Amino acid sequence: MSVRARLRPARAGAGIALFLAGCAGPHHALDPAGPQARHIASLWWLLFWVALAVLLAVVIALLVAVLRGVATRAHSPREPGVVVTMTERGTVAAVTVAVGLTALIVLSLLTASALVGRTLAGLRSPDALSIEVVGHRWWWEIRYPGAAPSEQVTTANELHVPVGRPVKVRTISHDVIHSLWVPSLHGKRDLVPGHPGEIVLQADRPGVFNGQCAEYCGVEHALMRLLVIAEPADRFDAWLTAQRETPPPPTDPEARRGQEVFLAQQCALCHTIQGTPAGGRVGPDLTHVGSRQTIAAGVLPNAPEHLATWMLDPQSVKPGTLMPASAIMGDDMAALVIYLGSLR
């Protein structure tokens, strides 16, 4: 037995383990965390079991036909070479039954799919929380509308939702078509320029779920990621209140120098920090950037060294990104990183 042959079972085992590992975690449609995803998952399993039953029936029928053909030939010594087939009546009956069954199965699956779609469309709630998601190349802008303009919260790449409460997400795009997809919560919803859409999400358990752009939108499409953070209502409210606050002017001298660098360099032309003259709306709002888990739309963890890398050489992190490389060096960069980290 060669080494390769001996390795074969091990490799198959590893493959199966990998496949099973894919069936759970923060990014899986078959590990639903909300009612919408549960309906979709049940439809998926229905399709899977029906398709499996059809496959087995076809394989068994094929085997029976082959074996019976062989057996018949073996028992016909008087007519060698002649395969005994069914009578014409029998053939007509078999084909009729098969066509009827196929039509029935396809129609029932279609009906099941339509019913699930209907149920999903009906899952609305008057007390749903309204959130706006704007797709940009290549990041997500998240807006929580407030009663007054001062209560509106704008953040990026992190969708915080309260557990157990439906969330009505308005999907907007101003450049190209993106698609919002959080597999653990719901199916996909396209963000079409000039045509706002809507999708209702609900997380039934606290946790962090991954989202991803699901419509090819340019070179960095694959690195356009989103975190959905589901928290109990009280913690969500605390988060929203904290996000509404304007950060106080930095007191630490390093952070104050960082703010000066931010405002003197090109940063302020694209980014907003509430409470400062920086009011650009081309890039993500940085008012509370220090409180986020990731930067660059989920590509890098939010850590000082990654912030510096991202600002100095963004093309090495996300080739093609619209974030320009900055020429901020040495102590200025260190101060800027401290300032951005202090925006919690």
Add this chain to the structure above:
Amino acid sequence: MSARGRALGVVAIVATLAALSAGCEREARRFKDPATPTQMSRDWLAAQRRGSAGGEAPAAPNPYARNAWAVSEGKRLFTQMNCTGCHASGGGDIGPALADAAWIYGGRSGDVFVSIVEGRPNGMPGYGGRLTVQQVWQLVSYVQSMSGQLRKDVRPGRSDNLYLGQSEQARRAQPSPRLEPARAPAPR
């Protein structure tokens, strides 16, 4: 077929493939051009300024002259930075036309760079504090593509918005762009 004939055939096929693959260069998206400086020094700008004034400083080579991606980014910035507000889409309005062969302050890469970074008298604002060096070079490249100074395959062939004019790629290169600054009017 003789062995020699076969060898010749192989050489011919390889040569054809090599010639064809040269056409893929535009699609090779170079997001980082090692030649692009990230900082601009005062000395370099001063040298370019002397060049614009008719001095002997050599013209700075445009690092993005063959980079189609950078030129298209320049086109995006041209709208986003509101260059269109004065120059329209190259035909000129309040500001001078950029799609013709006339350059008031010179059409060489370094001249256009200085015009964008420092501004020019009678209305052109300086954008030095608002754009990074790479972004300025992207804009320089796009401005040069408007009058057909760049290679045709590098010039943008499409627009993100409704665009009534001819695409930069379809424009005919200006016969002999006068790249030197126009002579200043004689004082009265």
